Amino acid sequence: MSMEDYDFLFKIVLIGNAGVGKTCLVRRFTQGLFPPGQGATIGVDFMIKTVEINGEKVKLQIWDTAGQERFRSITQSYYRSANALILTYDITCEESFRCLPEWLREIEQYASNKVITVLVGNKIDLAERREVSQQRAEEFSEAQDMYYLETSAKESDNVEKLFLDLACRLISEARQNTLVNNVASPLPGEGKSISYLTCCNFN
Amino acid sequence: MADGSSPVKLSGGAAVAVAPEGTGGGCCSELSAELIRSLTELQELEAVYERLCSEEKVVEEELDALLEQQSPIESKMITLHRMGPNLQLIEGDAKQLAGMITFTCSLAENVSSKVRQLDLAKNRLYQAIQRADDILDLKFCMDGVQTALRNEDYEQAAAHIHRYLSLDKSVIELSRQGKEGSMIDANLKLLQDAEQRLKAIVTEKFDIATKEGDLHQVERFFKIFPLLGLHEEGLSRFSEYLCKQVANKAEENLLLVLGTDMSDRRAAIIFADTLTLLFEGIARIVETHQPIVETYYGPGRLYTLIKHLQLECDRQVEKVVDKFIKQRDYHRQFQLVQNSMMRSSAAEKIEPRELDPVLTEVTLMNARSELYLRFLKKRVSSDFEVGDSMASEEVKQEHQKCLDKLLNHCLLSCTMQELIGYYITMEEYFMRETVNKAVALDTYEKGQLTSSMVDDVFYIVKKCIGRALSSSSIDCLCAMINLSATELESDFREVLCNKLRMGFPATTFQDFQRGVTSAVNIMHSSLQQGKFDTKGIESTDEAKLSFLVTLNNAEVCSENISTLKTTLESDCTKLFSQGIGGEQAQAKFDSCLSDLAAVSNKFRDLLQEGLTELNSTAIKPQVKPWINIFLSVSHNIEEEEFNDYEANDPWVQQFILNLEQQMAEFKAGLSPVIYDSLTSLMTSLIAIELEKVVLKSTFNRLGGLQFDKELRSLVAYLTTVTTWTIRDKFARLSQMATILNLERVTEILDYWGANSGPLTWRLTPAEVRQVLALRIDFRGEDIKRLRL
Numbered sequence: 001m002s003m004e005d006y007d008f009l010f011k012i013v014l015i016g017n018a019g020v021g022k023t024c025l026v027r028r029f030t031q032g033l034f035p036p037g038q039g040a041t042i043g044v045d046f047m048i049k050t051v052e053i054n055g056e057k058v059k060l061q062i063w064d065t066a067g068q069e070r071f072r073s074i075t076q077s078y079y080r081s082a083n084a085l086i087l088t089y090d091i092t093c094e095e096s097f098r099c100l101p102e103w104l105r106e107i108e109q110y111a112s113n114k115v116i117t118v119l120v121g122n123k124i125d126l127a128e129r130r131e132v133s134q135q136r137a138e139e140f141s142e143a144q145d146m147y148y149l150e151t152s153a154k155e156s157d158n159v160e161k162l163f164l165d166l167a168c169r170l171i172s173e174a175r176q177n178t179l180v181n182n183v184a185s186p187l188p189g190e191g192k193s194i195s196y197l198t199c200c201n202f203n
Numbered sequence: 204m205a206d207g208s209s210p211v212k213l214s215g216g217a218a219v220a221v222a223p224e225g226t227g228g229g230c231c232s233e234l235s236a237e238l239i240r241s242l243t244e245l246q247e248l249e250a251v252y253e254r255l256c257s258e259e260k261v262v263e264e265e266l267d268a269l270l271e272q273q274s275p276i277e278s279k280m281i282t283l284h285r286m287g288p289n290l291q292l293i294e295g296d297a298k299q300l301a302g303m304i305t306f307t308c309s310l311a312e313n314v315s316s317k318v319r320q321l322d323l324a325k326n327r328l329y330q331a332i333q334r335a336d337d338i339l340d341l342k343f344c345m346d347g348v349q350t351a352l353r354n355e356d357y358e359q360a361a362a363h364i365h366r367y368l369s370l371d372k373s374v375i376e377l378s379r380q381g382k383e384g385s386m387i388d389a390n391l392k393l394l395q396d397a398e399q400r401l402k403a404i405v406t407e408k409f410d411i412a413t414k415e416g417d418l419h420q421v422e423r424f425f426k427i428f429p430l431l432g433l434h435e436e437g438l439s440r441f442s443e444y445l446c447k448q449v450a451n452k453a454e455e456n457l458l459l460v461l462g463t464d465m466s467d468r469r470a471a472i473i474f475a476d477t478l479t480l481l482f483e484g485i486a487r488i489v490e491t492h493q494p495i496v497e498t499y500y501g502p503g504r505l506y507t508l509i510k511h512l513q514l515e516c517d518r519q520v521e522k523v524v525d526k527f528i529k530q531r532d533y534h535r536q537f538q539l540v541q542n543s544m545m546r547s548s549a550a551e552k553i554e555p556r557e558l559d560p561v562l563t564e565v566t567l568m569n570a571r572s573e574l575y576l577r578f579l580k581k582r583v584s585s586d587f588e589v590g591d592s593m594a595s596e597e598v599k600q601e602h603q604k605c606l607d608k609l610l611n612h613c614l615l616s617c618t619m620q621e622l623i624g625y626y627i628t629m630e631e632y633f634m635r636e637t638v639n640k641a642v643a644l645d646t647y648e649k650g651q652l653t654s655s656m657v658d659d660v661f662y663i664v665k666k667c668i669g670r671a672l673s674s675s676s677i678d679c680l681c682a683m684i685n686l687s688a689t690e691l692e693s694d695f696r697e698v699l700c701n702k703l704r705m706g707f708p709a710t711t712f713q714d715f716q717r718g719v720t721s722a723v724n725i726m727h728s729s730l731q732q733g734k735f736d737t738k739g740i741e742s743t744d745e746a747k748l749s750f751l752v753t754l755n756n757a758e759v760c761s762e763n764i765s766t767l768k769t770t771l772e773s774d775c776t777k778l779f780s781q782g783i784g785g786e787q788a789q790a791k792f793d794s795c796l797s798d799l800a801a802v803s804n805k806f807r808d809l810l811q812e813g814l815t816e817l818n819s820t821a822i823k824p825q826v827k828p829w830i831n832i833f834l835s836v837s838h839n840i841e842e843e844e845f846n847d848y849e850a851n852d853p854w855v856q857q858f859i860l861n862l863e864q865q866m867a868e869f870k871a872g873l874s875p876v877i878y879d880s881l882t883s884l885m886t887s888l889i890a891i892e893l894e895k896v897v898l899k900s901t902f903n904r905l906g907g908l909q910f911d912k913e914l915r916s917l918v919a920y921l922t923t924v925t926t927w928t929i930r931d932k933f934a935r936l937s938q939m940a941t942i943l944n945l946e947r948v949t950e951i952l953d954y955w956g957a958n959s960g961p962l963t964w965r966l967t968p969a970e971v972r973q974v975l976a977l978r979i980d981f982r983g984e985d986i987k988r989l990r991l
Contacts, residue, residue: 044678048790070620070621074627077682077689078685081685081688
């Protein structure tokens with residue numbers, strides 16, 4: 001790991017119905033762009049962004065998947081090696097919310113049981129066309145034991161927060177794992193526990 | 204006094220000379236006259252006088268110097284006087300020159316303004332000629348069109364119209380305002396009529412030509428459209444004609460397919476072949492007609508043609524794929540596969556072998572499509588490049604985007620994506636089921652280190668990934684690499700894991716040693732099951748072999764995965780050099796491949812776990828009693844016994860023999876690398892256990908010598924069986940032997956501390972004392988007195 005220039009490497013896979021804005025979220029985070037009129041993603045796309053969190057370089061490998069049904073067998077093959085999944089729906093599209101249980105079944109079937117899943121309601125810039133209330137989504141995510149966040153890739157709302165909070169959680173999870181596997185030699189600076197909710201308040 | 208201060212200051216030092224008598228110039232001296240006058244004391248006066256005298260001396264020197272300069276200044280003045288008249292001459296010449304320059308300047312300005320006027324006149328003349336030409340052309344066109352139309356010389360007529368259309372509209376306006384305005388108006392009307400007529404005629408003739416399939420006529424009129432400004436219409440009509448050709452040919456081909464004998468050599472890939480024919484046909488059309496389009500319509504127009512053609516291509520692909528799905532029962536097979544993937548014990552399970560041909564055909568179909576789409580992309584891109592050479596970056600990007608959209612989202616692409624989507628699931632099924640079969644049919648041949656399933660499983664995985672690769676779709680390839688990693692890491696590794704979990708059974712010899720209890724237990728359980736298993740020993744051997752073979756298997760798996768990674772890397776360099784799959788392709792592929800490579804380490808870990816297990820369950824229980832025998836051999840011996848030991852070795856030879864026998868089994872059954880790791884583990888074990896028994900024994904001088912001999916034999920033997928250096932592992936024991944061999948307690952000091960030389964002590968001072976105490980002939984107080 002030390003050969004390359006990072007302390008942690010995580011794989012994050014975005015999934016969810018077609019047209020909910022997965023590609024825009026990834027583009028916004030990795031390139032700071034919001035390219036309108038994006039064509040549908042074909043297969044999977046691959047982006048890398050390295051962020052620094054509490055002085056540690058974290059390389060995020062972000063896989064943006066096609067939402068259309070015909071690419072499902074391709075995207076499913078990426079679940080197993082993912083450290084985190086971002087399950088995205090469109091708050092202005094009831095249908096994309098109603099498909100969530102189906103997506104959760106897929107996660108159950110293909111992803112590793114250690115995977116962290118985040119539920120994201122995108123397109124809050126179109127609040128006047130909202131079809132799924134925040135409360136409903138929160139209740140759903142709570143029942144499924146998922147972290148929930150509403151974002152706007154267009155206005156860049158909560159996009160950084162989404163990925164950085166996730167990175168924080170992945171770091172603390174990775175630390176716990178090394179602790180479990182490697183009780184005799186804790187990592188340096190492991191004395192204090194890290195709460196991911198508080199460690200990212202830098203914007 | 205008033206006049207005294209100011210002039211003196213100006214004239215400087217010169218005034219000092221005049222000053223002495225008092226009033227006037229005294230100020231120039233540092234001492235003012237008043238000051239002098241106010242002085243009353245003689246002493247002070249004398250001091251002042253002295254200072255005045257020295258000032259006077261300085262002034263005189265300065266005066267002398269100035270006087271010396273007088274003569275050179277005078278001579279310079281004379282020279283200056285002589286130059287006077289010359290300067291006057293020069294002034295006159297300069298005035299004259301200035302006059303001439305002013306004159307020339309005005310002359311030049313005069314001339315150039317005339318030249319400018321001339322130039323303007325010339326330009327206007329040119330314009331006038333141009334306009335006259337245009338008007339003449341217009342007239343010529345008017346006349347020409349009529350004649351050409353009458354003669355059915357449509358090319359000529361179109362050329363005239365083209366000329367007319369490319370004329371400056373203001374020219375036409377101007378000529379209407381001229382004297383012959385009304386006549387020209389009438390002519391213009393005729394011309395416009397002719398244009399309309401020509402358009403109608405060309406369209407009609409083109410249609411007739413296409414209906415008759417007269418390629419020559421089709422091309423003839425196709426070339427006329429752009430002359431009339433009907434680029435889009437020409438291209439769309441022409442592509443309509445070409446599409447019809449494509450459709451006819453495709454229908455013929457499809458009919459041929461339906462009539463194909465299933466025993467035909469290419470029957471298994473007949474649909475891929477049909478698609479190939481379709482694509483080749485379109486490619487040929489593009490190749491043939493691109494030059495005409497480029498010449499008569501200009502560059503950048505190929506996109507329009509392809510857009511029309513692709514629609515027809517999509518229609519034909521749909522037909523072919525529909526037939527494919529029906530004839531090969533593709534969807535039903537997919538359904539069956541999906542069902543049996545969901546519930547592992549489905550009633551109707553597809554034999555994976557049956558899927559083999561259809562999977563190959565689908566990848567071939569996709570590969571052909573990719574090739575075709577790549578061909579289109581290359582052609583249109585380079586055509587755009589020529590057409591957009593002067594265009595802005597935005598236009599270029601817009602064009603590229605249009606092209607990408609056309610190719611990525613055409614029905615052909617979508618259909619293929621769908622087929623590949625099904626393919627991946629089915630290929631995964633094929634891989635999993637065939638791997639399961641290989642595991643079920645696992646056999647081991649004597650003399651082999653590994654069993655058949657390892658080779659079989661990797662053959663299957665390679666085949667599946669290779670087939671995905673042959674589809675030319677990077678996403679498909681990456682998905683299969685991911686799924687292979689899952690299959691190997693989760694399923695196949697689990698198989699090996701389970702085999703290792705059964706453990707390496709205890710040997711009969713060991714059972715013997717453990718005593719009767721275990722034997723009774725075995726009998727008891729066998730009796731309970733209602734039969735006395737005579738195959739007990741045999742199956743124990745089998746279980747042992749299975750454990751060793753599994754270790755070898757794990758090692759080979761780890762190596763095979765690394766090899767697979769390297770092979771895939773080199774296989775794909777060619778693919779990437781063709782620019783397949785966009786800019787992210789290489790990064791995606793590398794990432795997936797490194798995940799696969801990581802599985803190799805998982806197998807290595809498994810091997811290591813197995814070896815540790817083997818060492819602690821099979822080797823340790825055997826080796827420990829052998830080493831414990833050491834305790835029953837006295838090392839408190841006299842000369843006679845020592846000699847007797849020489850002849851009849853009491854322990855080490857038998858120990859070595861036992862080790863050799865035991866390791867022979869492993870040496871034969873394990874790969875050299877694994878065997879080496881195992882012996883390394885074993886030597887560590889021996890070193891630790893031997894140390895324990897030595898510390899429990901007692902020695903005298905000869906006993907120590909005996910132990911030293913024994914240790915040397917053991918180390919010599921172990922050195923021959925392993926490639927690792929074992930001296931290090933036995934360093935502590937050798938040092939113990941050294942201590943046990945001492946003549947006197949204090950002799951230790953010859954080896955300790957400053958005298959240790961190259962020897963690094965692995966024993967702590969406390970341990971040294973402990974070992975010394977093992978010598979019964981050493982006195983405890985001597986040992987206590989040692990300073991270590």
